[in-house]
Amino acid sequence: MSGWGIYTTSNFREAVKVVSVPLVAPGDDQVLIRNIYAGVNAADVGTTAGLFNPNAELPFDVGLEALGVIEAVGKNVTTHTVGQYVIAFGANHTKEFAYAEYLYVQPEDVIPVPSLNPKFLGLLVSGLTATIGLDELGRIQKGDKVLITASAGGTGHIGVQWAKRKGAYVIGLTSSPEKAKLLTELGTDRVIDYKTENLDEVLTKEFPHGVDVIWETIGGQVYETLFNHLAPKGRLLIVGSISGHLTSPTIDNLNMKVDHKALCGKYVRQLIGDVVNNKLRVVLDLGQNRSEGEFVGIESVVRGVEIP
Ligand SMILES: NC(=O)c1ccc[n+]([C@@H]2O[C@H](COP(=O)([O-])OP(=O)(O)OC[C@H]3O[C@@H](n4cnc5c(N)ncnc54)[C@H](OP(=O)(O)O)[C@@H]3O)[C@@H](O)[C@H]2O)c1
Structure with missing residues (x-):
């Protein structure tokens, strides 16, 4: 089998190379998954830059989330069966694995799904962070x-859809008319295109009493501006700092995979049901509209990660 391993800590393309290792039976307490889809996250770039686990020994595996079929189970595993469709995610940044043809996973990180619909992948890092973060830290009302x-x-x-479901008034920041259109379809009450509108001016004029919950993932000047518009008793959630991913350690007060692991099972089951029942829209980029075409095969991981 083959998989991607990190060999240096610069940019993703330069940092990785595909390595082949023998495909062996899973350990007694492991599940072996044949990977069909892997999810790409903003965190991948931070991982290869060494920001999340600076003490990791090189080379280490990459990729946070996988959707596939159980190929084999260890002799102590009673919770899963061969042939099941599952999603799996690394419990922490030292256990990444998903950019590989096969993966060995602890049973508690393996969740059954009803089909191989790639939309289920969006429920792991993205879906759990958004929903648990808004509920537990944002305490949205x-x-x-x-x-x-x-x-x-x-x-x-x-996050937009979750906040709307809770009855919030949602303000969404984005950078293009195409993304603004999607956000309107998802129910966003006020879309701010920060390329054409001045964020500080819009918030001062339209939200003079401030914003109750701010989901901050950008850092730098955006953080400074938003901080000044937090309402009294408001909650500012620092979820990431994507503008500084390659230059500074991520400031992050939300590590849901560690702090909120106990809630993940409950939330992910609900989200799976929401996708099946068309109550939650998960938008994916499978590359079909890109000039180089759909992301197919392990070689295409680099292209997927490099998309801005
Ligand atoms: N704490 C956690 O457990 C956790 C979990 C998941 C994600 N995160 C964080 O949440 C953020 C979003 O992650 P994601 O996976 O949802 O990202 P994503 O789908 O890759 O979206 C990133 C978006 O950020 C916007 N952006 C604004 N300034 C940017 C910049 N300087 N460089 C690149 N993108 C910029 C862009 O959207 P516009 O064009 O619309 O501005 C871009 O499409 C990241 O900071 C990530 O580290 C944290």
Whole structure:
């Protein structure tokens, strides 16, 4: 079998190379998954830049989330069976694996799904971060004004829908008319295109009493501006700092995979049901509209990660 391993800590393309290792039976407490789809996250770039686990020994595996079929189970595994469709995700940044043809996973990180619909992949890092983060740290309430940065991104567009479902007034930040259109379709009450509108001016004029919950993923000047518009008793959630991914350690007060692991099972089951019942829209980029075509095969991982 083959998989991607990190060999240096510069940019993703330069940092990785495909390596082949023997495909062996899973350990007694492991599940072996044949990978069909892998999810791409903003965190991949931070990982290869060494920001999340600076003490990791090189080379290490990459890729946070996988959708596939169980190929074999260890003799102590009673919770899963061969042939099941599953999603799997790394419990922490030292256990990444998904950019590989096969993966060995602990059973607690393997969740059954009803089909191989790639939309289920969006429920792991993105879906769980958005929903658990808004509920547990944002403590969103009906009527709250909730501002979501990178709102058309993987995490953001699920956050928008979750906040709307809770009865919030949702403000979404984005950078293009195409993304603004998607956000409007998802129910965003006020889309701010920060390329054509001045964020500080819009918030001062339209939200003079401030914003109750701010989902901050950008950092730098955006963080400074938003901080000044937090309402009294508001909650500012620092979920990432994508503008500084390659230059500075990620400031992050939300590590849901560690802090909120106990909630993940409950939330992911609900989200799977929501996708099946068309209550949650998960928008994916499978590459079909890109000049080089659909992302197919392990070689295409680099292209997927490099998309802005
Ligand atoms: N704490 C956690 O557990 C956790 C989990 C998941 C994600 N995160 C963080 O949440 C953020 C979003 O992650 P994601 O996977 O949803 O990202 P994504 O789908 O790749 O979306 C990223 C979006 O960020 C916006 N952006 C604004 N300024 C940017 C810049 N300087 N460079 C690149 N993108 C910029 C862009 O949208 P516009 O063009 O619309 O501005 C871009 O499409 C990241 O900071 C990530 O690290 C944290």
